[in-house]
Amino acid sequence: MPVHDKDESLERAIQLSVQQSRVANLDHERKRVENLLRQDAATGKQLDDINFQLESARKELLVTQQQIKVQQNNVSTQNRSVLSEGKPLSKRVAQLDDQLKRAAIVNPINGVVTTKYAEEGEYTSPGKALYKIADLSVLTLRAYITGGQLSQAKLNQAVKVWIDNGPDKYKEYAGTITWISDKAEFTPKTIQTKDERANLVYAIKVKVKNDGYLKIGMYGEIGLQK
Structure with a gap:
């Protein structure tokens, strides 16, 4: 509702309150004059004057009440119009919210x-x-074993893993074998084995829990239980 409409509503509400008080006071005065008239302490003209004032006050009150009712109806119509206009806006807001969710x-x-x-x-x-x-919390080390070591490797087997930690120093980790290849392949050039004569090796995967030191691409060495 515009500001001037709010001010007008407030003025009418104050006017209504004043007129209601005036009607109540005049009605009370009318009853008092009627009692005095019965006791011959007032005149008929005084009662007529009070009745005239009371009737005028009631008419003014009725006009104000009708004006307020008209104003309320106008506001209700405006609100319905705003709500009607708001439906497309609400739909647009919902569409934008959906786009934001999709973009998340x-x-x-x-x-x-x-x-x-x-x-x-x-x-x-x-x-x-x-x-x-x-996910670097657990890393997978791809290692290679010779055919002679194949019998020592089993799924879910615990193994030791050593990672370089400076000159001639190593960090030891506990690892678990999670995969063993069933096919031999030629030894990759970047891989070293204890038996350098081995041309064919089997790939295995070992999962290692990362303490924050391990990085993707690091080289390591595994030790199988004999």
């Missing part, structure tokens, strides 16, 4: 960003990768 980035895992494909504030197209994320 939700990671499938708790992890660390390892590669960024886009910068903050940069425009990108739907379906384009923003970054690569990895």
Whole structure:
């Protein structure tokens, strides 16, 4: 409701209150004069004057009540119009909220960003990768064993893992074998084995709990129980 409408409503409310008080006071005065007239302590003209004033006050009160009713009806009509106009706006707001939810980035895992494909504030197209994320709490070491060591490796077997930690120093971790290849392959050039004569090796995967020191791409060594 506009400010001037609020001011007008307040003025009419005050006017109504004043007129109601005036009618009540005049009605009380009329009864008092009637009692005095019965006791011959007042004249008929005094009663006529009071009745005239009371009737005029009641008419003024009725006019004010009708004006307030008209004003309330107008406000109600305006409110319905605003509500009607608000429906498309509410629908638009719901659409924008849905777009915001669709634009929210939700990671499938708790992890660390390892590669960024886009910068903050940069425009990108739907379906384009923003970054690569990895769960570094547990890392998988891909190791290789010879055919002679194959019989010593079993799934879910506990193994020791050593990671370089400075010159001639190593950090030891507990690992678990989670996968063993059933096919031999030529020894990768970047891999060393105890038996350097071995041309064929079997790949295995060992899961290691990360204490924060391990990084993707680090080299390590495993020890199998004999």
